[in-house]
Amino acid sequence: MKGIVRFHQDTAGLPLGGGTERRILAYDDALMAVEVAFEAGAEGAPHTHPHTQLSYVLSGSFRYSVEEESAVLRPGDSIVVPGGLVHGTVCLEKGVLLDVFTPKREDFLQK
Numbered sequence: 001m002k003g004i005v006r007f008h009q010d011t012a013g014l015p016l017g018g019g020t021e022r023r024i025l026a027y028d029d030a031l032m033a034v035e036v037a038f039e040a041g042a043e044g045a046p047h048t049h050p051h052t053q054l055s056y057v058l059s060g061s062f063r064y065s066v067e068e069e070s071a072v073l074r075p076g077d078s079i080v081v082p083g084g085l086v087h088g089t090v091c092l093e094k095g096v097l098l099d100v101f102t103p104k105r106e107d108f109l110q111k
Helices: none
Strands: 014-017 020-027 032-038 043-047 052-066 069-073 078-081 087-102
Touching (some): 032 052, 069 078
Antiparallel strands (some): 052 069
């Protein structure tokens, strides 16, 4: 296989506290996919990073904020956040986000 394969069954979720868990999926130097599971009411606190981020709602619903604006996202909805902007989310209904970053999040690989 010339591609990079990471089987879901071979990846472990990392509890982040507050009802969230991160699972790193396939990645290379330029791109990283991350699955983030949220309990209802859990928050991805407002933060910023230099990476461009795409978030895609796999399940549940989320109030997603970027700078001073927010929108409720549901399954099938997605958002792109350019690097450097303050963003965060609150889970309204238990669910999972697929986050894609470019370049990869080196800080997620640190233990």
